[in-house]
Amino acid sequence: MDGKDRFSAEKIDAVYEAIFKRRDIRSFENTDIPDELIQRLLKAAHHAPSVGYMQPWNFIVIRDAKVKAEAKESFLREHNAASEYFEGEKKEKYKSFKLEGIEEAPVNICVTCDPSRFGPHVIGRHSMPETDVYSVCCAVQNIWLAARAEGVGVGWVSILRKASLKDILGMPDHIIPVAYLCVGIPAKFYDKPELELAGWSNRLSLDKLTFSNKWGNAWGLEPVSTADDR
Numbered sequence: 001m002d003g004k005d006r007f008s009a010e011k012i013d014a015v016y017e018a019i020f021k022r023r024d025i026r027s028f029e030n031t032d033i034p035d036e037l038i039q040r041l042l043k044a045a046h047h048a049p050s051v052g053y054m055q056p057w058n059f060i061v062i063r064d065a066k067v068k069a070e071a072k073e074s075f076l077r078e079h080n081a082a083s084e085y086f087e088g089e090k091k092e093k094y095k096s097f098k099l100e101g102i103e104e105a106p107v108n109i110c111v112t113c114d115p116s117r118f119g120p121h122v123i124g125r126h127s128m129p130e131t132d133v134y135s136v137c138c139a140v141q142n143i144w145l146a147a148r149a150e151g152v153g154v155g156w157v158s159i160l161r162k163a164s165l166k167d168i169l170g171m172p173d174h175i176i177p178v179a180y181l182c183v184g185i186p187a188k189f190y191d192k193p194e195l196e197l198a199g200w201s202n203r204l205s206l207d208k209l210t211f212s213n214k215w216g217n218a219w220g221l222e223p224v225s226t227a228d229d230r
């Protein structure tokens, strides 16, 4: 069965390739990336779906070393605190991970959510107000995929205190910082998630995550074979 207005086989492969080969990047080359490229990524973000066409996002493009240093400080504080959640070998492993590239990356982008955009009556948001933040996450994923196609790496840093970030970036009270992204030419695109390569966790079986009609009923289909089975 063919869908309608289907892409050519080559273009379909390219879409899946961007999805399968996208990685979270924490190590960057010391190379700048031009504003025009950043602008293309933001245009991809701005074409994301959003609840009631709310487009609740803003993008703060950061190149200033002082601002990055302040964000890095917040990361270090939170990272230290987070290591206390683990014990023994797991704690040592956690501490050995590189979980940000804030100062290495030529560009950082903070993607925010404005819950007040277009007032209180946004189509589709009454029963699920958090759909504004979900919409911003769709925009972030568009950046991530477009960047991968462009050979650009993106790393999402969430080990930051929201209040510090708002303060550092001078955001109004009602704005929610959703994603802090490090963007640049990656040292490497790994084949698999770094946390998988480090033996921290594995990709779960899609088969076990998929139900038929009601929660818990196995769907029972054979795994799909794709060009890239990562």
Ligand SMILES: Cc1cc2nc3c(=O)[nH]c(=O)nc-3n(C[C@H](O)[C@H](O)[C@H](O)COP(=O)(O)O)c2cc1C
Pocket: 022, 023, 024, 025, 026, 098, 099, 100, 156, 157, 158, 159, 192, 193, 194, 195
């Ligand atoms: C909401 C969100 C927050 C994340 N926060 C961090 C982070 O603070 N530091 C980090 O190194 N990676 C972070 N990541 C990246 C994940 O660790 C990564 O996506 C996951 O391990 C799978 O690897 P992959 O993105 O390379 O496929 C985050 C990802 C998401 C979606």
